[in-house]
Amino acid sequence: MTGTEPQTRNTNQPRDGEVHRLEVTHVDHDAYAVDIRGHRLRVDQPTEAGGTDTAPTPTELFAASLATCIAFYAGRYLRRHGLPRTGLRVRTEFTMATDRPARVAALRVVIVPPPELPAQRRDALLAVASHCTVHNTLHQPPAVDIELEP
Incomplete structure (x- = not known):
């Protein structure tokens, strides 16, 4: 587009139609880490379900x-x-x-x-x-x- 400022976007965020990726790795017991675009989340199970209840x-x-x-x-x-x-x-x-x-x-x-x-x-x-x-x-x-x- 001539005469307009360049369009910028967060290069970490895929556009629609592009593949979005994340990776899950085992941490300990029933706990797992989820890595998404440089962010890390955890999941676990409640103690009554055999987990250690360290995360949702x-x-x-x-x-x-x-x-x-x-x-x-x-x-x-x-x-x-x-x-x-x-x-x-x-x-x-x-x-x-x-x-x-x-x-x-x-x-x-x-x-x-x-x-x-x-x-x-x-x-x-x-x-x-x-x-x-x-x-x-x-x-x-x-x-x-x-x-x-x-």
Whole structure:
């Protein structure tokens, strides 16, 4: 594009359509480390499930991914419209299926908007937040291939 300033982007963040990579390595007992773009997260299992409870479970992070994605979209909506984000919260609860295969059976997400949010903006906030990437992925599941390295 001639006559415009060069476009810059975070080179650590792949563009849509590019491959996003992360790696999980065993730490100790049931604890694993997840390395993502220079960030490190941990997962573990509760002591009653045989872990040492040093970190959230993968399933808790799954629910947290949905909640944080919704919060991010809600926050961006508020910022785009010049509205405060102070007080924005998202609460999530989930239940596990009682039959097999092991899976999350239900998720409930509650957006607590900032107290100053005008009433006429509530429906739009909900609509925007419910179209976050993680929510969309749950409605249109990706192909998942699990393979063993040779």
